[in-house]
Amino acid sequence: FYRVQTGEQIAFRYCVNKIIDAGAFGQVCMCHDIKNNVDVALKISKNKKAEVENAAVEAKLLKKILGNDPDRHGIVKMLECFPFRHHFVIVFEFLDKNLYKYIKQPGFKSFDRLLLKSVARQCLNALEHLR
Secondary structure, rough: OOOOOOOOOOOOOOEEEEEEEOOOEEEEEEEEEEOOOEEEEEEOOOOOOOHHHHHHHHHHHHHHHOOOOOOOOOOOOOEEEEOOOEEEEEEEOOOOHHHHHHHHOOOOOOOOOOHHHHHHHHHHHHHHHHO
């Protein structure tokens, strides 16, 4: 893992606010984009050749899937990607909880009908776009 420090600047542009999650791929940090004055999520790969290559392939696929279409079809928006200190960084729009974390939160019972309908519509929209 890249040893991220709160308050650190990455690529002279992204100020780290907090580490959101870490997993087999690397880690995700909430950062403030100093240039555009917005919060973003940075996915930082592990410093292993295979992980860096996988992250680069992920970025390439996201560019191809999204293309120049401003309507993202329910797919997270990748803002940019770049190598950084032998890691690969993908910058995403900052979204709130992901679906997995929402379900895993303490006291979770179930989705209400409107939320379930919205999530299903977004998934189907993304699948239609991928088809």
